[in-house]
Amino acid sequence: MTDKNFVPSVYSNETNEGKVTFKSPSNIALVKYWGKKESQIPANPSISFTLDACATTTSISYKKLKEKGSSFSFDLLFEGKPMESFKPKITTFFERIENYLPFLKDYNFTIETSNSFPHSSGIASSASGMSALALGLMAIEKELNPEMEQEYFIKKASFLARLGSGSACRSIEGDLIQWGKHGEIDGSSDLYGIKYPYEVHSVFKNYHDTILLVDKGQKQVSSTVGHDLMHNHPFAINRFDQAHRNLTKLKKVFAEGDLKSFVEIVESEALTLHAMMMTSLPYFVLMKPNTLEIINKIWAFRESSGTNVCFTLDAGANVHVLYPEAEKEEAFQFIKNELVAFCENGQYLCDRIGFGAKKL
Template sequence: MTAPNFNNYIAATSAPSNIAIVKYWGKKGIQEPVNPSISFTLSKSITKTSISYSQSDRDLSIDFLFEGKSKEAFIPKLKTLRERLINHLPFLKSGSLKIESSNTFPHSSGIASSASSMASIARALYNIQIQIDPDVTANDKQAFISEMARLGSGSACRSTMPGWVLWGETQVLSKSHNKYGISINTYIHPMFNDLQDTILVIRKGAKSVSSSIGHQLMENHPYRDGRIKQANKNTELLLEALKNGDFEAFAKVSEEEALSLHGLMMSSSPAYTLLAPESLRAIKRIIKFREHHHIPLTFTLDAGPNIHLIYPKSQSKIVLPFIEEHLRVLCDNEEVIFDEISLQ
């Protein structure tokens, strides 16, 4: 009897984090959104992933290292991802998988690491599959990888492509889909193609409530239906603002979405307050500065206290001194991260 011919395969990839302007909050089925969301991917906040896979006839084993250290707590998430992907990637049935991951940005700093992590893992797994069997390819590679990333972390589907991405069905765009993100870069006014995203790290450390729990709280939230209606309307308004180069309309949606997200958390059961006193001070200073100087400047937040300050690159000369003089002092250990949109 001839012994099976087992081989080893390696894939190294990377993927950026993204920041949502219209928020994904609440899901159905397996990681499908109850409302559309729109984000842009970041340039410098990247997860790098290397995967080595060895074939064998044993059930799949998984090792995960983050920045050189074993992270057993991440293994259950990877096992869940494997179960969801096994029909798409047949090699995941057996063998051994070693995943090594690292970030270019600080952990627990207000940058969505789950999005960039799962997006980079999805890319690497796809690359291994086509090494093993080049005939197993998708008709739409971009959509396929985005869908695989979504099965690991919903917002990860928006981190598999550059620039502006829409995820979730909306009547405004017929090609929109709940299973994967789509690029909307062709709809975007040049004003929004050089946005700066300066992250004010108000509080470092893990969030007091995970995004997964936050999504679960939306299932029976008293304002659930109103939130879905709001997000759909804001998706339409944001697409129009992005197309027309209307920063004022963009800012209105961005801030309403950010504060609505925190309002939903504060009115859920159990309730969570994720904003810090310094978050509110920073927001007041940002609005006052914008009104005084009449410049395009806005902010958003994810489910945490840290603030993403968003403005066109042309405004850097006036905004950067403001950050140094009035906002940095509000940050944990005065930490500020300077990033920007990535279109490549």
């Protein structure tokens, strides 16, 4: 498919007003994407676990205008209060997707959004937020085009979400989502995420993710800036090749339930992501001293316990502690006893694999 597949022809139906609500989860990448081309195209493919508890709920109330507007007409409420600071990001998103949703200037929208996790917690809400918004807009388009098939609906929602935030395209479905063209993954695309199409051992089902909130402050370098710094990065080509190789390795790892190799790939990916930040120009460090303390504690615990507890990191200081269902009691006891002390105000979030967004 190309982006032209997502440009609609004339709509067969009319709708004057209504309301639609979606709850969409965040996700945690196992193979990271870092660096992008024009139109939110990833410089390398990635794969992620869809989460369950960390989610955004977004309602869109829409009412048809008497005549098409010259600009976008919308109000935005975050957790019940007007949030003017969010509006430029939504305007940019609407500008990017207007070609694919030509009805956008025909309506006034009231967008009401809230997170299941504190906004200041240091958990990125762009994946859950933009995917929920994209799904709501797609539900309106389905009102205008009732013949739309569900498979197309999901692909286009992922395609649109990507134009808001790259990783948002991996939050539409679950539980294991791959995004970015890869020569050995059938159906993979730079335009949208797909459900991982190959065998996955039962040990990777019901995986847990305890998110340790090490630092809840504003990052000194945004992910958007960080992605751009990959354009002239001295190690960029090798990094992109590494991501492709790791996705190839994971095919066997997922099929065989090889937890040792899974841990090695996931932790290596997390550290490589931060290595790219530390070796860009300008260089920057998003990990905090307590991030490293937690990593060292995890390594020592895994060695002494023989478990498969591991970590991954997003573009920030917080640590995602991953462990299989069979090890949840031992792992969670370790987290409470030894890791929570390194969290800001002792805060952490318990999550697990989820199965994608839901219409409410």
